[in-house]
Amino acid sequence: xxxxxxKAFKKVCEVKSFTRAAEEMNFVQSNITAKVKRLEKHYQAxxxxxxxxxxxxxxxxxxxxNYINQILTLVDAADAELIDNPYxxxxxxxxxxxxxxxxxxxxxxxxxxNKQAKLKITTASTNQLLSKIKLREIEGAFLSGPVNDESIExxxxxxxxxxxITQKGYGDPVYETKGQAIIVFGEGCFYRSYxxxxxxxxQITIDSLMTLNTLDGIVGCVQAGLGIAMLPQSVMPKLDNxxxxxxxxxxPFEHVPVSFIYRKDSVxxxxxxxxxxVMSAINE
Numbered sequence: 024x025x026x027x028x029x030k031a032f033k034k035v036c037e038v039k040s041f042t043r044a045a046e047e048m049n050f051v052q053s054n055i056t057a058k059v060k061r062l063e064k065h066y067q068a069x070x071x072x073x074x075x076x077x078x079x080x081x082x083x084x085x086x087x088x089n090y091i092n093q094i095l096t097l098v099d100a101a102d103a104e105l106i107d108n109p110y111x112x113x114x115x116x117x118x119x120x121x122x123x124x125x126x127x128x129x130x131x132x133x134x135x136x137n138k139q140a141k142l143k144i145t146t147a148s149t150n151q152l153l154s155k156i157k158l159r160e161i162e163g164a165f166l167s168g169p170v171n172d173e174s175i176e177x178x179x180x181x182x183x184x185x186x187x188i189t190q191k192g193y194g195d196p197v198y199e200t201k202g203q204a205i206i207v208f209g210e211g212c213f214y215r216s217y218x219x220x221x222x223x224x225x226q227i228t229i230d231s232l233m234t235l236n237t238l239d240g241i242v243g244c245v246q247a248g249l250g251i252a253m254l255p256q257s258v259m260p261k262l263d264n265x266x267x268x269x270x271x272x273x274x275p276f277e278h279v280p281v282s283f284i285y286r287k288d289s290v291x292x293x294x295x296x297x298x299x300x301v302m303s304a305i306n307e
Contacts, residue, residue: 024065026098029091031058032070036088039077062087092159100290111294112141116152116164119208121281123238124257125305126165132301140294150211156286162295163285165305167255168213176287180305182278183255185217186269188262190248195270202230204250206241209234213279218253221276242267255279 034044035055045052063070070084080088099111117126122144130142145161152164156175170177187196196203205222207215222229233250235241241252246266259269271277283302285291291299 024061026094028058028062029094031055032062032084033088033091033095035059035071035078036080036084039079041078089158096159097290100292111292112143113292113294113298114143114145114161115298116145116147116155116161116166118149118152118166118212118214119146119236119238120214120255120258121165121167121305122146124255124261129301129305133298136297136301137294140297148209148211149213153284156284159286159289162289163283163298165281165283166213167279167281168217169280170282170284174287175284177282177284178299178302180281180283180302183257183281184277185214185253185272185279186256186259187221187251187253187272188242188245188267188269189251190245191266191268193248193251193268196227196251197225197270199227202228204231204233205229206233206235206244206250206252208241209236214253214255217276217279221253221272224276 031044031048031050031054034048035041038044038047041052041055041059044050045055048055059071066083066087068083069081070087072079072081102111126144130144133140133142145155147155149166149168152161152166153170153172153175155161156164157172165180167183189196203222205218207218209215231250233244235244238254238258241254242258242262244250245252246263253272256269256271283299285295289295
Protein backbone atom coordinates (compact mmCIF):
# COMPACT_ATOMS: atom_id res chain seq x y z
CA UNK A 24 0.00 0.00 0.00
CA UNK A 25 1.27 3.49 -0.86
CA UNK A 26 -0.02 7.02 -1.25
CA UNK A 27 -0.91 6.46 -4.92
CA UNK A 28 -3.17 3.56 -3.90
CA UNK A 29 -5.06 5.90 -1.57
CA LYS A 30 -5.35 8.59 -4.25
CA ALA A 31 -6.63 6.04 -6.76
CA PHE A 32 -9.28 4.74 -4.37
CA LYS A 33 -10.44 8.27 -3.58
CA LYS A 34 -10.68 9.14 -7.28
CA VAL A 35 -12.70 6.00 -8.06
CA CYS A 36 -15.16 6.92 -5.31
CA GLU A 37 -15.39 10.52 -6.52
CA VAL A 38 -16.11 9.73 -10.17
CA LYS A 39 -17.84 6.38 -9.46
CA SER A 40 -15.99 4.68 -12.30
CA PHE A 41 -12.71 2.81 -12.76
CA THR A 42 -12.53 3.99 -16.37
CA ARG A 43 -12.96 7.68 -15.58
CA ALA A 44 -10.58 7.45 -12.64
CA ALA A 45 -7.93 5.93 -14.90
CA GLU A 46 -8.43 8.67 -17.50
CA GLU A 47 -8.21 11.50 -14.97
CA MET A 48 -5.12 10.03 -13.29
CA ASN A 49 -3.42 9.07 -16.58
CA PHE A 50 -3.25 5.37 -15.67
CA VAL A 51 -4.50 2.31 -17.50
CA GLN A 52 -7.67 0.91 -15.96
CA SER A 53 -5.99 -2.32 -14.85
CA ASN A 54 -3.55 -0.25 -12.81
CA ILE A 55 -6.38 1.50 -10.95
CA THR A 56 -8.16 -1.81 -10.36
CA ALA A 57 -4.96 -3.32 -8.97
CA LYS A 58 -4.49 -0.42 -6.57
CA VAL A 59 -8.01 -0.78 -5.16
CA LYS A 60 -7.65 -4.55 -4.82
CA ARG A 61 -4.34 -4.02 -3.02
CA LEU A 62 -6.10 -1.83 -0.47
CA GLU A 63 -8.88 -4.39 -0.02
CA LYS A 64 -6.30 -7.11 0.55
CA HIS A 65 -4.41 -4.95 3.03
CA TYR A 66 -7.52 -4.13 5.07
CA GLN A 67 -9.16 -7.53 4.47
CA ALA A 68 -12.43 -5.76 3.68
CA UNK A 69 -14.56 -4.94 0.66
CA UNK A 70 -14.18 -1.21 0.09
CA UNK A 71 -16.48 -0.63 -2.90
CA UNK A 72 -19.66 -2.04 -4.39
CA UNK A 73 -18.94 -2.90 -8.02
CA UNK A 74 -22.39 -2.26 -9.49
CA UNK A 75 -22.88 -2.03 -13.25
CA UNK A 76 -24.28 1.49 -13.23
CA UNK A 77 -21.95 3.09 -10.68
CA UNK A 78 -19.23 2.38 -8.16
CA UNK A 79 -20.07 3.27 -4.55
CA UNK A 80 -18.10 2.98 -1.34
CA UNK A 81 -19.05 0.39 1.27
CA UNK A 82 -19.26 1.45 4.95
CA UNK A 83 -15.63 0.37 5.31
CA UNK A 84 -14.81 2.36 2.18
CA UNK A 85 -16.43 5.50 3.59
CA UNK A 86 -14.42 5.09 6.79
CA UNK A 87 -11.22 4.78 4.76
CA UNK A 88 -12.12 7.86 2.69
CA ASN A 89 -12.29 9.94 5.86
CA TYR A 90 -8.76 8.88 6.78
CA ILE A 91 -7.54 9.37 3.21
CA ASN A 92 -8.77 12.98 3.26
CA GLN A 93 -6.82 13.58 6.47
CA ILE A 94 -3.70 11.85 5.14
CA LEU A 95 -3.69 13.75 1.84
CA THR A 96 -4.29 17.04 3.65
CA LEU A 97 -1.24 16.41 5.81
CA VAL A 98 0.85 15.32 2.82
CA ASP A 99 -0.09 18.48 0.91
CA ALA A 100 0.62 20.60 3.99
CA ALA A 101 4.04 18.98 4.38
CA ASP A 102 4.86 19.68 0.73
CA ALA A 103 3.75 23.29 1.00
CA GLU A 104 5.51 23.92 4.31
CA LEU A 105 8.74 22.00 3.82
CA ILE A 106 9.25 22.54 0.13
CA ASP A 107 7.82 26.08 0.33
CA ASN A 108 5.87 25.35 -2.80
CA PRO A 109 4.35 28.53 -4.30
CA TYR A 110 2.16 26.38 -6.56
CA UNK A 111 0.27 24.84 -3.63
CA UNK A 112 -3.44 24.32 -4.23
CA UNK A 113 -5.86 26.21 -2.02
CA UNK A 114 -9.45 24.97 -1.93
CA UNK A 115 -11.93 27.50 -0.53
CA UNK A 116 -15.71 27.21 -0.23
CA UNK A 117 -18.39 29.89 -0.27
CA UNK A 118 -22.13 30.26 -0.22
CA UNK A 119 -23.62 31.47 -3.51
CA UNK A 120 -24.44 35.04 -2.46
CA UNK A 121 -20.94 35.79 -1.13
CA UNK A 122 -19.35 34.23 -4.21
CA UNK A 123 -21.44 36.52 -6.41
CA UNK A 124 -20.81 39.75 -4.50
CA UNK A 125 -17.90 40.07 -2.07
CA UNK A 126 -15.61 37.12 -2.84
CA UNK A 127 -14.24 38.39 -6.19
CA UNK A 128 -12.54 41.31 -4.44
CA UNK A 129 -10.86 38.92 -1.98
CA UNK A 130 -9.67 36.70 -4.82
CA UNK A 131 -8.27 39.70 -6.67
CA UNK A 132 -6.32 40.80 -3.58
CA UNK A 133 -5.04 37.27 -3.05
CA UNK A 134 -3.92 36.96 -6.66
CA UNK A 135 -1.91 40.14 -6.26
CA UNK A 136 -0.19 38.53 -3.26
CA ASN A 137 0.38 35.11 -4.79
CA LYS A 138 0.08 34.66 -8.55
CA GLN A 139 1.31 31.07 -8.50
CA ALA A 140 -1.03 29.31 -6.08
CA LYS A 141 -3.67 27.06 -7.62
CA LEU A 142 -6.94 28.42 -6.30
CA LYS A 143 -10.10 26.32 -6.39
CA ILE A 144 -13.52 27.67 -5.36
CA THR A 145 -16.55 25.55 -4.47
CA THR A 146 -20.02 27.00 -3.88
CA ALA A 147 -22.43 25.14 -1.62
CA SER A 148 -24.95 25.64 1.18
CA THR A 149 -23.92 26.52 4.74
CA ASN A 150 -24.47 22.97 5.98
CA GLN A 151 -22.62 21.46 3.02
CA LEU A 152 -19.65 23.76 3.58
CA LEU A 153 -19.51 22.85 7.27
CA SER A 154 -19.50 19.19 6.30
CA LYS A 155 -16.74 19.71 3.73
CA ILE A 156 -14.61 21.53 6.31
CA LYS A 157 -15.04 18.74 8.86
CA LEU A 158 -14.19 16.10 6.23
CA ARG A 159 -11.13 18.17 5.21
CA GLU A 160 -12.37 18.40 1.62
CA ILE A 161 -11.81 22.17 1.65
CA GLU A 162 -9.48 24.29 3.77
CA GLY A 163 -11.73 27.23 4.53
CA ALA A 164 -15.16 28.63 3.74
CA PHE A 165 -17.20 31.83 3.76
CA LEU A 166 -20.68 31.26 5.13
CA SER A 167 -23.62 32.90 6.86
CA GLY A 168 -25.18 32.22 10.22
CA PRO A 169 -23.78 31.30 13.64
CA VAL A 170 -21.27 28.44 13.87
CA ASN A 171 -21.51 26.34 17.02
CA ASP A 172 -18.92 23.60 16.67
CA GLU A 173 -15.93 23.25 18.97
CA SER A 174 -13.80 21.79 16.18
CA ILE A 175 -14.33 24.83 13.93
CA GLU A 176 -12.63 28.22 14.12
CA UNK A 177 -14.98 30.99 12.93
CA UNK A 178 -13.49 34.40 12.11
CA UNK A 179 -16.27 37.07 12.21
CA UNK A 180 -16.25 39.28 9.12
CA UNK A 181 -19.39 41.43 9.01
CA UNK A 182 -23.15 41.42 9.58
CA UNK A 183 -25.42 41.15 6.56
CA UNK A 184 -28.60 43.24 6.35
CA UNK A 185 -31.40 41.07 4.97
CA UNK A 186 -34.12 42.17 2.55
CA UNK A 187 -37.24 40.58 1.11
CA ILE A 188 -37.45 41.05 -2.66
CA THR A 189 -40.66 41.04 -4.68
CA GLN A 190 -41.80 41.78 -8.20
CA LYS A 191 -42.23 45.52 -8.84
CA GLY A 192 -45.54 46.75 -7.41
CA TYR A 193 -46.22 43.56 -5.45
CA GLY A 194 -46.51 45.31 -2.10
CA ASP A 195 -44.94 44.68 1.29
CA PRO A 196 -45.42 40.94 1.97
CA VAL A 197 -45.80 41.58 5.71
CA TYR A 198 -49.13 43.29 5.03
CA GLU A 199 -50.41 40.85 2.43
CA THR A 200 -53.24 38.74 3.83
CA LYS A 201 -53.09 36.08 1.13
CA GLY A 202 -50.72 33.12 1.22
CA GLN A 203 -47.29 33.66 -0.28
CA ALA A 204 -45.33 31.78 -2.92
CA ILE A 205 -41.73 31.74 -1.73
CA ILE A 206 -38.49 31.06 -3.59
CA VAL A 207 -35.52 29.72 -1.63
CA PHE A 208 -32.12 28.09 -1.94
CA GLY A 209 -31.89 24.34 -1.32
CA GLU A 210 -31.89 22.50 2.00
CA GLY A 211 -28.96 23.35 4.24
CA CYS A 212 -28.93 27.05 3.29
CA PHE A 213 -28.99 29.31 6.36
CA TYR A 214 -30.87 32.05 4.47
CA ARG A 215 -33.63 29.55 3.70
CA SER A 216 -34.18 28.61 7.35
CA TYR A 217 -33.91 32.29 8.32
CA UNK A 218 -36.59 33.20 5.77
CA UNK A 219 -38.88 30.43 7.02
CA UNK A 220 -38.48 31.68 10.61
CA UNK A 221 -39.30 35.21 9.44
CA UNK A 222 -42.47 34.02 7.69
CA UNK A 223 -43.57 32.16 10.82
CA UNK A 224 -42.84 35.20 13.01
CA UNK A 225 -45.09 37.37 10.83
CA GLN A 226 -47.72 34.61 10.56
CA ILE A 227 -47.40 34.54 6.79
CA THR A 228 -48.71 31.34 5.25
CA ILE A 229 -46.85 29.60 2.42
CA ASP A 230 -48.96 28.68 -0.60
CA SER A 231 -46.10 27.17 -2.58
CA LEU A 232 -42.34 26.76 -2.32
CA MET A 233 -39.85 26.81 -5.19
CA THR A 234 -36.27 25.64 -4.59
CA LEU A 235 -33.43 26.93 -6.77
CA ASN A 236 -29.68 26.72 -6.27
CA THR A 237 -28.48 29.85 -8.05
CA LEU A 238 -28.85 33.52 -7.22
CA ASP A 239 -29.70 34.38 -10.83
CA GLY A 240 -32.41 31.73 -10.87
CA ILE A 241 -34.05 33.05 -7.71
CA VAL A 242 -33.95 36.67 -8.86
CA GLY A 243 -35.29 35.78 -12.30
CA CYS A 244 -38.28 33.96 -10.83
CA VAL A 245 -39.03 36.86 -8.47
CA GLN A 246 -38.91 39.29 -11.41
CA ALA A 247 -41.36 37.04 -13.25
CA GLY A 248 -43.79 37.25 -10.33
CA LEU A 249 -43.46 33.61 -9.34
CA GLY A 250 -42.84 34.37 -5.68
CA ILE A 251 -40.90 36.35 -3.09
CA ALA A 252 -37.43 35.71 -1.68
CA MET A 253 -35.12 36.82 1.13
CA LEU A 254 -31.55 37.77 0.22
CA PRO A 255 -28.68 39.79 1.69
CA GLN A 256 -28.85 43.46 0.79
CA SER A 257 -25.32 43.29 -0.65
CA VAL A 258 -26.69 41.60 -3.80
CA MET A 259 -29.00 44.53 -4.58
CA PRO A 260 -26.50 46.58 -6.65
CA LYS A 261 -26.18 43.64 -9.03
CA LEU A 262 -29.94 43.40 -9.63
CA ASP A 263 -32.28 45.22 -12.01
CA ASN A 264 -34.12 47.32 -9.45
CA UNK A 265 -36.50 48.61 -12.14
CA UNK A 266 -38.15 45.19 -12.00
CA UNK A 267 -37.96 44.61 -8.25
CA UNK A 268 -39.00 46.07 -4.93
CA UNK A 269 -37.15 45.24 -1.76
CA UNK A 270 -38.05 45.63 1.90
CA UNK A 271 -35.49 45.70 4.69
CA UNK A 272 -36.06 43.02 7.31
CA UNK A 273 -36.49 44.50 10.78
CA UNK A 274 -35.71 43.35 14.32
CA PRO A 275 -35.24 40.59 15.35
CA PHE A 276 -34.32 39.34 11.86
CA GLU A 277 -32.39 42.19 10.27
CA HIS A 278 -28.75 41.06 10.54
CA VAL A 279 -27.02 37.78 9.75
CA PRO A 280 -23.39 37.18 10.79
CA VAL A 281 -20.93 36.19 8.07
CA SER A 282 -17.68 34.44 8.94
CA PHE A 283 -14.72 32.57 7.50
CA ILE A 284 -14.30 29.11 8.98
CA TYR A 285 -11.65 26.40 9.10
CA ARG A 286 -10.76 23.43 11.28
CA LYS A 287 -8.93 24.33 14.49
CA ASP A 288 -6.63 21.33 14.07
CA SER A 289 -5.86 21.98 10.41
CA VAL A 290 -2.25 22.30 9.30
CA UNK A 291 -2.13 25.84 7.93
CA UNK A 292 0.12 26.22 4.93
CA UNK A 293 1.88 29.44 4.01
CA UNK A 294 -0.56 29.83 1.10
CA UNK A 295 -3.55 29.49 3.44
CA UNK A 296 -2.07 32.07 5.82
CA UNK A 297 -1.56 34.43 2.89
CA UNK A 298 -5.23 34.03 2.04
CA UNK A 299 -6.29 34.80 5.61
CA UNK A 300 -4.34 38.05 5.57
CA VAL A 301 -6.36 39.40 2.63
CA MET A 302 -9.77 38.37 3.97
CA SER A 303 -10.41 41.89 5.24
CA ALA A 304 -10.89 42.85 1.58
CA ILE A 305 -14.31 41.19 1.77
CA ASN A 306 -15.64 44.39 3.36
CA GLU A 307 -14.30 46.65 0.62
